[in-house]
Amino acid sequence: xxxxxxxxxxxxxxxxxxxxxxxxxxxxxxxxxxxxxxxxxxxxxxxxxxxxxxxxxxxxxxxxxxxxxxxxxxxxxxxxxxxxxxxxxxxxxxxxxxxxxxxxxxxxxxxxxxxxxxxxxxxxxxxxxxxxxxxxxxxxxxxxxxxxxxxxxxxxxxxxxxxxxxxxxxxxxxxxxxxxxxxxxxxxxxxxxxxxxxxxxxxxxxxxxxxxxxxxxxxxxxxxxxxxxxxxxxxxxxxxxxxxxxxxxxxxxxxxxxxxxxxxxxxxxxxxxxxxxxxxxxxxxxxxxxxxxxxxxxxxxxxxxxxxxxxxxxxxxxxxxxxxxxxxxxxxxxxxxxxxxxxxxxxxxxxxxxxxxxxxxxxxxxxxxxxxxxxxxxxxxxxxxxxxxxxxxx
Amino acid sequence: xxxxxxxxxxxxxxxxxxxxxxxxxxxxxxxxxxxxxxxxxxxxxxxxxxxxxxxxxxxxxxxxxxxxxxxxxxxxxxxxxxxxxxxxxxxxxxxxxxxxxxxxxxxxxxxxxxxxxxxxxxxxxxxxxxxxxxxxxxxxxxxxxxxxxxxxxxxxxxxxxxxxxxxxxxxxxxxxxxxxxxxxxxxxxxxxxxxxxxxxxxxxxxxxxxxxxxxxxxxxxxxxxxxxxxxxxxxxxxxxxxxxxxxxxxxxxxxxxxxxxxxxxxxxxxxxxxxxxxxxxxxxxxxxxxxxxxxxxxxxxxxxxxxxxxxxxxxxxxxxxxxxxxxxxxxxxxxxxxxxxxxxxxx
Numbered sequence: 127x128x129x130x131x132x133x134x135x136x137x138x139x140x141x142x143x144x145x146x147x148x149x150x151x152x153x154x155x156x157x158x159x160x161x162x163x164x165x166x167x168x169x170x171x172x173x174x175x176x177x178x179x180x181x182x183x184x185x186x187x188x189x190x191x192x193x194x195x196x197x198x199x200x201x202x203x204x205x206x207x208x209x210x211x212x213x214x215x216x217x218x219x220x221x222x223x224x225x226x227x228x229x230x231x232x233x234x235x236x237x238x239x240x241x242x243x244x245x246x247x248x249x250x251x252x253x254x255x256x257x258x259x260x261x262x263x264x265x266x267x268x269x270x271x272x273x274x275x276x277x278x279x280x281x282x283x284x285x286x287x288x289x290x291x292x293x294x295x296x297x298x299x300x301x302x303x304x305x306x307x308x309x310x311x312x313x314x315x316x317x318x319x320x321x322x323x324x325x326x327x328x329x330x331x332x333x334x335x336x337x338x339x340x341x342x343x344x345x346x347x348x349x350x351x352x353x354x355x356x357x358x359x360x361x362x363x364x365x366x367x368x369x370x371x372x373x374x375x376x377x378x379x380x381x382x383x384x385x386x387x388x389x390x391x392x393x394x395x396x397x398x399x400x401x402x403x404x405x406x407x408x409x410x411x412x413x414x415x416x417x418x419x420x421x422x423x424x425x426x427x428x429x430x431x432x433x434x435x436x437x438x439x440x441x442x443x444x445x446x447x448x449x450x451x452x453x454x455x456x457x458x459x460x461x462x463x464x465x466x467x468x469x470x471x472x473x474x475x476x477x478x479x480x481x482x483x484x485x486x487x488x489x490x491x492x493x494x495x496x497x498x499x500x501x502x503x504x505x506x507x508x509x510x511x512x513x514x515x516x517x518x519x520x
Numbered sequence: 521x522x523x524x525x526x527x528x529x530x531x532x533x534x535x536x537x538x539x540x541x542x543x544x545x546x547x548x549x550x551x552x553x554x555x556x557x558x559x560x561x562x563x564x565x566x567x568x569x570x571x572x573x574x575x576x577x578x579x580x581x582x583x584x585x586x587x588x589x590x591x592x593x594x595x596x597x598x599x600x601x602x603x604x605x606x607x608x609x610x611x612x613x614x615x616x617x618x619x620x621x622x623x624x625x626x627x628x629x630x631x632x633x634x635x636x637x638x639x640x641x642x643x644x645x646x647x648x649x650x651x652x653x654x655x656x657x658x659x660x661x662x663x664x665x666x667x668x669x670x671x672x673x674x675x676x677x678x679x680x681x682x683x684x685x686x687x688x689x690x691x692x693x694x695x696x697x698x699x700x701x702x703x704x705x706x707x708x709x710x711x712x713x714x715x716x717x718x719x720x721x722x723x724x725x726x727x728x729x730x731x732x733x734x735x736x737x738x739x740x741x742x743x744x745x746x747x748x749x750x751x752x753x754x755x756x757x758x759x760x761x762x763x764x765x766x767x768x769x770x771x772x773x774x775x776x777x778x779x780x781x782x783x784x785x786x787x788x789x790x791x792x793x794x795x796x797x798x799x800x801x802x803x804x805x806x807x808x809x810x811x812x813x814x815x816x817x818x819x820x821x822x823x824x825x826x827x828x829x830x831x832x833x834x835x836x837x838x839x840x841x842x843x844x845x846x847x848x849x850x851x852x853x854x855x856x857x858x859x860x861x862x863x864x865x866x867x
Contacts, residue, residue: 477779
């Protein structure tokens with residue numbers, strides 16, 4: 127009897143020890159591979175190995191080498207290293223390593239797939255960086271966010287979501303995290319492109335890169351494909367800075383009420399069309415059955431297909447709600463310029479479209495003024511003054 | 521000091537619970553938990569022993585369940601292979617442009633590829649689109665149900681909206697001057713009664729798309745390419761238009777939708793060469809001025825099966841892995857393809 131107990135306790139301890147901390151690894155994008163359907167297990171393993179060769183591991187990150195591009199001008203390995211690896215504290219001072227796992231990974235996941243341990247309890251779900259798509263930015267649809275855009279989100283957080291502000295971090299820590307998020311996004315985008323490449327071009331028995339391999343010519347061709355894809359992804363991030371949409375100044379005549387009235391006309395008109403989704407009341411109750419682009423990838427309207435993705439790790443799909451404009455909570459920032467960008471460029475990855483090109487900048491400013499006036503309308507207060515006084519008398 | 525474990529992500533949990541079930545079955549089968557019926561005097565101690573075994577079992581299950589994180593679907597990456605790859609990928613590719621210098625057969629002139637796609641069997645029933653909201657008067661005039669146009673079958677079983685496009689690398693000097701002239705042309709893409717008038721649409725990546733809105737209500741056109749073309753999502757006011765320049769080639773068709781009217785759907789592809797066609801309402805297509813004397817690879821695609829992998833070409837069954845159809849045309853020839861597709865592919 128005693129021996130059995132001792133054995134049991136011993137095994138428990140042994141297992142505990144074995145369980146303690148497996149080395150962190152980036153997860154393969156199994157959901158996207160399932161979407162493309164033509165990726166075998168050995169091809170998936172091959173992609174993982176190529177990505178380790180180019181981007182290293184969560185503990186030992188690397189940046190890819192490209193013949194025709196200075197990659198360090200897009201992501202700085204020196205800077206992002208402070209965010210990589212496990213959390214380490216040498217004394218009570220600030221950690222010099224593992225910033226990402228300390229501050230971000232519990233929601234965004236070690237891989238940046240938006241599937242950290244707390245992620246599925248949140249609404250909205252945390253961002254999956256691997257599409258390279260960013261909602262709140264100064265660049266138009268298709269452009270990557272600028273460095274300043276990412277910094278603004280880290281410093282201000284995203285009101286109305288679980289994303290907090292990291293204003294208290296030191297400047298070099300913030301800089302490192304921005305670099306690390308870019309690194310994860312670029313790595314994720316490259317991975318998706320490899321999956322597309324395999325699905326479109328390769329037969330089941332072929333690999334993206336045959337190393338170690340015999341056929342030098344084949345390897346040279348494969349390396350070229352890989353470098354071409356990597357450079358395509360990196361150049362999108364390199365170009366972001368020059369793509370920020372310029373914001374012409376607010377029309378000078380400062381009749382706010384007239385501007386709001388004009389904005390209201392546009393809001394309900396068939397050119398800007400805001401009313402269709404944000405609703406007659408602007409409560410966000412117009413078109414509410416759509417999904418964001420991340421969710422659309424898992425076929426949310428076909429439950430039997432969506433279930434397959436959920437089994438692979440995707441979260442249960444949720445509809446995306448047009449913003450309730452009466453709350454005065456602006457996820458992408460409350461400054462007039464932030465709202466101008468949202469209206470002018472739309473919100474990438476969501477159903478929110480860019481304003482029609484025919485809408486002049488003055489008109490967009492009128493819309494901004496109207497939107498910013500909505501939380502202060504009597505309807506938004508939810509009560510009338512008369513009632514308020516009545517209640518006080520009782 | 522502590523180390524953050526690799527994330528016990530949703531996928532990790534999902535798979536570990538699966539493993540939990542499998543492993544518990546296995547252990548139950550192989551571990552002799554209780555020998556036959558124990559004699560009475562041994563009952564208490566065997567109960568204790570059993571509880572110890574249960575603890576052991578529980579520990580094993582916790583271990584197998586809780587620890588099975590990390591790599592989920594793909595086998596584990598091998599670090600030494602990754603190291604070898606790193607070496608291969610960091611070599612200065614001086615011979616990088618060797619592929620450009622590879623001798624390629626030259627085209628001899630031009631030919632025409634045309635033909636017809638037929639559906640063999642009865643077409644699938646199309647669902648009624650969920651046309652709702654205050655736009656019904658314009659989107660479904662008279663209140664008649666609007667059916668999806670995902671599979672359109674015309675006269676004598678002719679199958680519409682099959683897309684063919686050349687994926688071979690085409691040097692610029694192979695192009696006919698008529699195609700050079702249209703490289704930067706503007707092409708129209710229209711919507712009326714809340715339906716995209718082209719369900720499947722192909723254009724050259726250097727061309728400009730004029731997205732028309734022929735409805736008296738606003739739409740928005742959300743174009744979502746996968747790789748090299750620029751995504752686009754812009755409101756298009758009533759009876760207005762927007763311009764879109766893709767700026768890049770895509771390898772496979774991608775969805776186009778309208779957020780205001782979520783039932784609106786189309787597919788688009790942007791190509792670097794002019795050799796593509798979409799079958800018309802009766803299943804006919806024609807691609808003129810195709811380079812002759814060289815083997816060209818086409819892809820054959822329809823939104824339901826995606827790549828069409830099996831077909832009957834002029835009575836003979838053929839396999840097109842990943843939709844690949846290879847063909848070499850003779851100079852000035854007009855090749856007529858008669859393709860029949862099994863209706864089962866379109867369910």
